[in-house]
Amino acid sequence: MTDPQIALLMLGMFIFVILLGFPVAFTLVGMSVFFGFYAMGDRLLNLLVQNTYDIMANDVLVAIPLFLFMGYVVERADILERLFASIELAARRIPASMAVAALVTCALFATATGIVGAVVTLMGLLALPPMLKAGYDRRVASGVICAGGTLGILIPPSVMLIVYAAASGISVVRLYAGAFIPGFLLAGLYVLYVIVRAILQPEIAPRMTAEKLAVPVAEVVRRLAVSAVPLIVLILAVLGAILFGLATPSEAAAVGALGALLLAAVYRALTWDRLREAVFLTARTSAMVCYLFIGSWTFSSVFSYLGGDKLIEEWVLSLDLSPVTFLIVAQLIIFLLGWPLEWTEIIIIFVPIFLPLLPHFNIDPMIFGILVALNLQTSFMTPPMAMSAYYLKGIAPPEVQLMDIFRGSLPFVGMVIVCMTLLYLFPQLALWLPEAMYGR
Numbered sequence: 001m002t003d004p005q006i007a008l009l010m011l012g013m014f015i016f017v018i019l020l021g022f023p024v025a026f027t028l029v030g031m032s033v034f035f036g037f038y039a040m041g042d043r044l045l046n047l048l049v050q051n052t053y054d055i056m057a058n059d060v061l062v063a064i065p066l067f068l069f070m071g072y073v074v075e076r077a078d079i080l081e082r083l084f085a086s087i088e089l090a091a092r093r094i095p096a097s098m099a100v101a102a103l104v105t106c107a108l109f110a111t112a113t114g115i116v117g118a119v120v121t122l123m124g125l126l127a128l129p130p131m132l133k134a135g136y137d138r139r140v141a142s143g144v145i146c147a148g149g150t151l152g153i154l155i156p157p158s159v160m161l162i163v164y165a166a167a168s169g170i171s172v173v174r175l176y177a178g179a180f181i182p183g184f185l186l187a188g189l190y191v192l193y194v195i196v197r198a199i200l201q202p203e204i205a206p207r208m209t210a211e212k213l214a215v216p217v218a219e220v221v222r223r224l225a226v227s228a229v230p231l232i233v234l235i236l237a238v239l240g241a242i243l244f245g246l247a248t249p250s251e252a253a254a255v256g257a258l259g260a261l262l263l264a265a266v267y268r269a270l271t272w273d274r275l276r277e278a279v280f281l282t283a284r285t286s287a288m289v290c291y292l293f294i295g296s297w298t299f300s301s302v303f304s305y306l307g308g309d310k311l312i313e314e315w316v317l318s319l320d321l322s323p324v325t326f327l328i329v330a331q332l333i334i335f336l337l338g339w340p341l342e343w344t345e346i347i348i349i350f351v352p353i354f355l356p357l358l359p360h361f362n363i364d365p366m367i368f369g370i371l372v373a374l375n376l377q378t379s380f381m382t383p384p385m386a387m388s389a390y391y392l393k394g395i396a397p398p399e400v401q402l403m404d405i406f407r408g409s410l411p412f413v414g415m416v417i418v419c420m421t422l423l424y425l426f427p428q429l430a431l432w433l434p435e436a437m438y439g440r
Contacts, residue, residue: 003039007308010035014299024345025288028295036302044302051297055290059250060166065286066253067159070238070260072278074231075118077264080109082227084126089220092212096198096205098134099144100191102127106148107187108228111155111235116380120149120391128396137204138400140194143408146388147190147415150380153343154373155183156239157256162249163289163347164369168355172249173242177437178366178430179373180243182423186374189415197411230266234259243437289344296348309356316357323361327368327424330354331375338379346376370430371423377416381409 001009014031018024029048036044055061088101102123110119123145131141153160156176165172198205238256241247247255264270303309321329337346351372358365380388389405396405423429 002307004307004311006035006038007303007306007311010299010303010306011308018341018345024341024349025291025295028292028299028349032295032298032302035306036298039302039305044298047301048294048298051301052294055293055297058166059248060162060172061290061293062250063157063162063172063248063253064159064289065282066250066257067157067162068285069278069282070253070256071118072281073257073260073264073270073275074109074234075122076274076278077260077267077269079227079231079263079267079269080105080122081126082223083108083231084123086220086223086227088208089212089215090224092208092215094195095202095207096136096140096194097208098127098131098136099140099194099198099205102131102144103148103187103190103194106145107151107155107184108231108235110149110152111157116150116152116388116391119152120145120388121395123149124392124395128392128400132397132400134208135206137408138404139408140197140204141408142389142392142396142400142405143410143412144190144194146381146386146392146405146409147377147412148187149388149391150377151183151187153376153380154179154186154370156180157242157249157253158373160343160347160373160376161369163344164351164372166293167348167352168365168369170365170369173245174434174438175366175369176239176249177243177434179370180239180433181429182370182374182419185422185429186377186416186419189419190412193411193415230263234263292344292348296345296352299349300352309353312353313357317360321361323363324424326357326361327363327371330368331371331420334372334375335378335382338376339382343376343379347372364427364431366434367423367427367430371420374416374420374423378413381413381416 010031014027017027017031032048033044036047040047084101084105087104088098091097091100091104094100105127106119106123109123110116128141128145132138152158156179158179161175161179162172164170165175194205234256237259238252241252241255242249261270264274300309316326334346334350337350354368355365358368380386383389383406386406386409389402389409392405393400393402
């Protein structure tokens with residue numbers, strides 16, 4: 001076998017082994033060592049050590065544990081219940097007001113945490129039972145929570161965007177600015193879909209009770225000021241510091257982590273057990289991401305040394321694809337990879353295979369990255385491996401069947417496809433804000 005053929009064997013064996021359920025990070029390292037000794041001999045050990053040092057010394061990746069810590073602290077500060085109740089009252093005269101409140105709460109909470117499983121689980125416990133009790137259609141109620149919980153992948157300060165920036169060499173600041181409008185556009189499409197469907201089919205989302213409609217405006221404003229404003233101020237402070245160049249992402253993440261601690265203390269939710277749990281989860285998730293980077297960089301180095309990347313590049317170029325066809329094929333592959341794999345593995349391992357091909361097709365890496373972030377929303381909601389559906393089913397009432405959750409999520413997958421289409425047709429949705437703030 002030639003070296004490029006061995007590289008393809010290496011890639012195929014990796015996919016096969018992780019489908020068997022082996023840990024991805026250690027599978028990457030194991031494959032890298034096994035094939036690396038064949039390709040490079042003892043030099044592989046120097047490469048492995050150097051990659052480990054480069055990951056630990058990467059300033060961009062410092063923001064990941066800080067943003068994760070901020071999210072885990074906010075998640076455990078009992079903010080969500082107050083936030084949902086106040087937004088529900090504020091939206092009480094809008095059709096499908098509880099569903100709209102759930103989506104807005106998910107968007108805010110996902111922005112603060114960026115942890116899909118946590119947002120879906122907490123919102124499932126908090127918002128799903130009241131919606132079902134109010135007479136909401138089970139499919140609509142569950143679809144709202146599954147869709148809203150995935151928004152943290154896209155809306156800054158998204159950890160996924162930091163990982164993509166590190167993998168692609170794009171500025172995190174510009175990427176955050178580019179994702180801002182598409183992220184809230186997608187959230188707006190979700191809200192618009194729910195409102196329009198409630199108008200056309202009022203039986204799926206009954207109006208709010210007269211008791212809640214009679215709550216004075218002053219009381220609504222007071223509740224919003226107590227529950228929503230502090231979290232919104234924290235998020236805007238972190239994002240504003242990054243976007244306006246007042247702080248690097250790592251510095252802003254540190255301020256956000258401190259702000260989350262202060263917010264938890266103000267709400268009297270900062271206990272030793274909760275703090276210890278947040279630190280443990282942050283360390284565990286950060287270690288997983290770092291090991292993934294070490295394994296994937298070593299894997300890609302060995303794969304490239306064997307000539308695998310050149311073989312794939314030559315094969316794709318030989319197909320003579322148009323830019324639109326290439327984008328469709330790339331996004332379809334990423335969509336399918338989203339079933340067996342987490343977004344971390346997709347961004348760190350497989351997206352770099354496409355990055356060298358982007359200049360040939362004249363595709364902006366920022367547009368490609370945001371399309372990937374949008375695409376990954378669908379992998380959390382599309383059967384058979386829709387992880388957000390399984391998160392929700394784990395805590396949903398018995399009458400909510402898994403098929404109800406799947407059917408409720410599919411219309412929101414359609415909204416993601418609409419948003420991706422709009423982004424391709426109007427790339428200024430992602431490029432305008434970075435260019436306006438930082439120039440070309």
